[in-house]
Amino acid sequence: MSETASSQIDNVMHEDRLFPPSREFATRARIGSAEQYQEIYERAKNDPHGFWDEIAKNELHWFEPYTSVLEGETTNVKWFAGGKTNLAYNCLDANIAAGHGDRIALIWEGEPGDQRTLTYTELHTEVCKFANALKKLGVGVGDVVSIYMPMTPEIAIAMLACVRIGAVHSVIFAGFSAEAIADRNHDASAKVQLTSDGLWRRGKCIPLKETVDKALEKSPTVEHCIVLKRCENECNMQEGRDHWWHELVQSASEDCPATPLDSETTSFILYTSGSTGKPKGIRHTTAGYNIWTKKTFEWVFDYRDEDIYWCTADCGWITGHSYIVYGPLSAGATCLMYEGAPNHPAEDRFWELVEKYKVTILYTAPTAIRAFVKWGDEHVDKHDLSSLRLLGTVGEGINPDTWIWYHEKIGGGRCPIVDTWWQTETGGIMLSPLPGATATKPGSCTQPLPGVVPVIVDETLTPVERNNGGMLCISQPWPGMLRGIWGDEERFKRQYWETFPGNYLTGDNARLDDDGYYWIMGRIDDVINVSGHRLSTIEVESALVSHPNVAECAAVGRPHEIKGQAIAVFVTIKDAEPTDELRDDLRRHVRKEIGALAVPDDIRFTEAVPKTRSGKIMRRLLRDIAAGHEATGDTSTLEDFSVLAKLRESDEQ
Ligand code: PRX
Numbered sequence: 001m002s003e004t005a006s007s008q009i010d011n012v013m014h015e016d017r018l019f020p021p022s023r024e025f026a027t028r029a030r031i032g033s034a035e036q037y038q039e040i041y042e043r044a045k046n047d048p049h050g051f052w053d054e055i056a057k058n059e060l061h062w063f064e065p066y067t068s069v070l071e072g073e074t075t076n077v078k079w080f081a082g083g084k085t086n087l088a089y090n091c092l093d094a095n096i097a098a099g100h101g102d103r104i105a106l107i108w109e110g111e112p113g114d115q116r117t118l119t120y121t122e123l124h125t126e127v128c129k130f131a132n133a134l135k136k137l138g139v140g141v142g143d144v145v146s147i148y149m150p151m152t153p154e155i156a157i158a159m160l161a162c163v164r165i166g167a168v169h170s171v172i173f174a175g176f177s178a179e180a181i182a183d184r185n186h187d188a189s190a191k192v193q194l195t196s197d198g199l200w201r202r203g204k205c206i207p208l209k210e211t212v213d214k215a216l217e218k219s220p221t222v223e224h225c226i227v228l229k230r231c232e233n234e235c236n237m238q239e240g241r242d243h244w245w246h247e248l249v250q251s252a253s254e255d256c257p258a259t260p261l262d263s264e265t266t267s268f269i270l271y272t273s274g275s276t277g278k279p280k281g282i283r284h285t286t287a288g289y290n291i292w293t294k295k296t297f298e299w300v301f302d303y304r305d306e307d308i309y310w311c312t313a314d315c316g317w318i319t320g321h322s323y324i325v326y327g328p329l330s331a332g333a334t335c336l337m338y339e340g341a342p343n344h345p346a347e348d349r350f351w352e353l354v355e356k357y358k359v360t361i362l363y364t365a366p367t368a369i370r371a372f373v374k375w376g377d378e379h380v381d382k383h384d385l386s387s388l389r390l391l392g393t394v395g396e397g398i399n400p401d402t403w404i405w406y407h408e409k410i411g412g413g414r415c416p417i418v419d420t421w422w423q424t425e426t427g428g429i430m431l432s433p434l435p436g437a438t439a440t441k442p443g444s445c446t447q448p449l450p451g452v453v454p455v456i457v458d459e460t461l462t463p464v465e466r467n468n469g470g471m472l473c474i475s476q477p478w479p480g481m482l483r484g485i486w487g488d489e490e491r492f493k494r495q496y497w498e499t500f501p502g503n504y505l506t507g508d509n510a511r512l513d514d515d516g517y518y519w520i521m522g523r524i525d526d527v528i529n530v531s532g533h534r535l536s537t538i539e540v541e542s543a544l545v546s547h548p549n550v551a552e553c554a555a556v557g558r559p560h561e562i563k564g565q566a567i568a569v570f571v572t573i574k575d576a577e578p579t580d581e582l583r584d585d586l587r588r589h590v591r592k593e594i595g596a597l598a599v600p601d602d603i604r605f606t607e608a609v610p611k612t613r614s615g616k617i618m619r620r621l622l623r624d625i626a627a628g629h630e631a632t633g634d635t636s637t638l639e640d641f642s643v644l645a646k647l648r649e650s651d652e653q
Contacts (some may be wrong), residue, residue: 015441017191018439019441025389030302037447045453049069056291060294063260066263067083081292082263084263087160103258103332104334106336107337109357128253130157131161137224138223141259144188144191145162145192146171147513149336150208151199152339169268173314187486192225193212194226199231203345207233226245262287264634272318278507284483288480290330293326309360311501347375351383362390363540366393370399374574380409389415391415392419393418397522416435419443423507424482428480430454448518455473455503456473461500471499474504509523521620528567530560530563530564530597531564547586551573557626558628568622570622571603584607
């Protein structure tokens, strides 16, 4: 354990397994060696103008060329100023013009097992028709369209139709409450609401329109609501306000040329919840976002024409925006999209889909992988997963033992894993292995992509030494960066740009190891300070998850008279009884893995840990519970409130 300045974070994770790319993978990859990555990385860092000019000129369609590559800095950055382009054009028309009209863009499977495929030409037609339907209702450039829909092709069609005509979409995950929709609609001054009668989830129809009806009572700016038929359940249609999707598109023309839009036109806003305060509408724009999602998709997933790519995210999150819709479609990829739950009708649904559609690239979240581990290998063993060649993760850190399971059980030991670190705010992937170039280490998101220049500093804004944790910042603008918080310029400045002037503050802690690999240590607010040692949550959690009886775990700090903070852990167990013997064993295990200072003071066994709807552990709530307070703050993103009640009841030791 190093004696470091108090604002630095001690590194207690020791992981030295290394997985170099196989020669076979590297030979075929776009970027096939560490030297090639270094060369591209240096070029992008030292000459961002030249680097991005070459890419943007050749890889996006320009109705009018830009006059500068990059202007301004931090809060007033402009990428490709003066140019005119269109996200939907680059996703659809450009692929058709390149002769790929008959290529399949989307393969879709609904939860009940219904299937559809759409070629690039078919998707283009659907998008044009729906864009015309929106126009007919008076939607134009700058109008906000609120989308609360199931994961059917129509959600992608709706998003693409908006950006085609310069309308700003605000997708709200279709699990949020009426209150949460109304808040977001109000903040965004949404003009039109899109929804469906229902969606299928674990065999049941969830009546979305009912929730929307309640939300619209408190959304005075919304003039129209368009309803897709999905479950054929009864729903109330308000005369004059509500319209059936199929009726609107039936009479709509297929001809809807993409509107040439300034590079910096807002493409969408996406609400993300801060740790305190109301959710913020992260604002992205057009050209920079487009090029960033396209290039990062190509680099990280090393996409090839014969691939079937499956990102299991929902379009309600940034991952769905950037790596189901905009990145893959701009790159001409074939994407699988699935509507429902991973455990319906049984826990092998994902593996059945991989086998059936011969998925080659799978991109999912650690929370899902932990669930698969808990459900048991037998569900995986039923299926032939030999089509897979590359695996990805996003959304949280992945505990090394979970990584190894993913690598061996799902990837058959042959698929590289890309652990991708990024945020709603960054628009696309920032730190990630390149599968043909980077030797991976389980638990590390490895290295920055070309164009990303990270710096890790302590509280005095001094760069920390190797192996010490500190605040992760980004010191140069990149094309996909957020351009603002909708309607709140002050919060935008305060939250991201004031702490370390000139640098973007990510809000995460990280450390760089001796090989130049990045390790994300969790959110800045989540650090646990035990007797002056600052520990990262993921390190304590990873130690516990490496115990055979631990399925999932969340670690938080609680006040302690002597130590400053004590460590409280919430543990979901597998194949074991919640006994004091197990508690002792877990303590011994952490002592062995990390050392005495990380041994948890409180161990609570719980059926599940509270998570946001995107699957992240809500440590803020757990901190309150561990400290004996009522949970406070914004809980609109909490997945299952009953989990909270169960936690309070859980027997604490
Ligand atoms: O804390 C980091 C964590 O998720 C945060 C961003 O969340 P969100 O905006 O919802 O975007 C999620 C999808 C990009 C980050 O600040 N995070 C995301 N990916 C990783 C991660 N933490 C560790 N490793 C990752 N690969």
